Amino acid sequence: MTDTPARLLNLLSLLQTPREWPGSELADRLRVSPRTIRRDIGRLRDLGYPVEATKGAEGGYRLVAGAAMPPLLLDDEEAVAIAVGLRAGAGHAIEGVDEASVRALAKLEQVLPARLRRRVSSLQNATIPLTRGDGATVDPHTLTALAGSVTGRERLRFGYRSGEGAESKRLVEPHRLVSTGRRWYLVAYDLGREDWRTFRVDRVRDPFATGARFTPRGLPAGGDAAGFVSASMARNQPELALDITFAAPADRVTARLPGYLGRPEPTGPDSCRLRGNSQDSLEWIALRLALVDCEFTVHGPPALREHLKRLGTRLTRASG
Template sequence: MTSDLPARMLRLLSLLQTRREWSGTALAERLGVTGRTIRRDIDRLRELGYPVAGTTGHAGGYRLASGTAMPPLLLDDDEATATAVALRTAAGHLTGMEETTLRALAKLEQVLPHRLRAQVAALQQTTATIDWAPSGPRTAPAALALLAIACRDHETVTFDYTPRGGAQAPRRVEPHHLVASGGLWYLLAHDTGKNDWRIYRLDRITDPTPTRHHFTPRPVPDDDPAAYVAGKIATAPACYRAIATVHAPAETLRRRTWALADRIQPLDENTCTVDCSSNHLTGIPQTLAALDTDYTLDADPDVLDHLRTVAHRALQATT
């Protein structure tokens, strides 16, 4: 039982920060006090300026609502270190977050204990990040945070989604997992309208909105969200289409470009097609250069424009 009032208040605040909503009974069990004590402690937090919202009824409970300022976070040593390291790496995959993450990191480092500050500094000084596609699509941090909470709390969300080459349409889904791959974020969810599993790219999601309707999680296909998403996106259409018809035998190309072996299809003994499509424009010229032979190209207009720009730069550099 947490009998010391200041310690119990800090513990209560910490618990409220870990879930979207807590029942009064669950909080009382965690703190080893009565429901009446919880209600009094919630009132004390409100008097201190913490925006704790309450709901009534069978499914009622408490949640830390949005306020004029974010309340202090209570982090243990591992959480503080993980947060500092994550701030250093997050900017590369989120929209417009470079300056924001540095400000947040400066605030965190200012209050870290000396022992943790030294650990974080060592990690920052000895860690580098390679961004293979700096011009690729980015994910809005607000959408990422909202969907992460919905996955954790098993809360149905709605949003508008724009598939590649398709029209925007509304979706209502049960979100299960977020998966990061190659600078992109994916949401694995069960689409209630289609009654099937779907994978959504976060940079194509607009206006995600929680519904406050909670669901019972379904078993994830293959029991491995990352493996399932990886298998699906490997066969999904890429952002930028580029199909080369190459004047060389398929077997020759397979030996020359081993990484594309499964994307090479023979047309006859001396000709084949190579699927050079990619989610990143910058990778397509490198793939085409690796063919090292003559070819014709069927590609999206954006791909052709990018190749002309790359060729012009190369020509200027050699004259």
């Protein structure tokens, strides 16, 4: 193999397999001399790949963890598996899957060969995820289009449906994507309204990057995107002061509630109390409390107690 770049890529692909490779085996695989292998190992080190060598008659090489993340080489099956996993996580706004995973998905799908894109789409379309229905789903293609425009600083066109169902066309300068654990939001400067706006990504339709670059603007009052989304939600939804006791250990309740509601404090070996604030709807909070699957008492707010009474009455009638 006389093509040095191609040989280096093949060598890197072998080293990324989690095992130690004797120098002689690498030389046989790549049909070069052990001396060439040593030179190529040096080239990879110069490029930032932490290749460790072991001493001995044979001498072995393996890739170890370094201070930075060098580029990875993936085979077809690995690339498809990662793309499908990232799509599934991003599409359902799972708590803890944030903007970084969407950026990774955007980068991966940009370089996937057409044959692998078809495989990813086929797997996605043939799979029905089992979810609790506790968050709006979004199209991964929409997320990657938005993430690409944010990273590339390109103006973006899309259709948007408001909470009241009104349809509109928007031209924006995208700033950041924000995940709340339940939903994805796009923070952008709306050129038509000449103001900053927050858009729910599940209401975005047919996003199109125009190719027109822009100079990023600063958010009002020097704030960050997460704070801007929180403030926007506070304006649209009154905050509820939650005070709830559970007849279950605190760690069990914590595992069954989203983290942003707060952490229950133990009041005994088999009981705990949650005090916190939420801007979620009464319907949503009632659903999450029911999913904890234990006895609980709502001390506040009164509106939540009344909603649970009405819900309980309806469920009792439904049971006959």
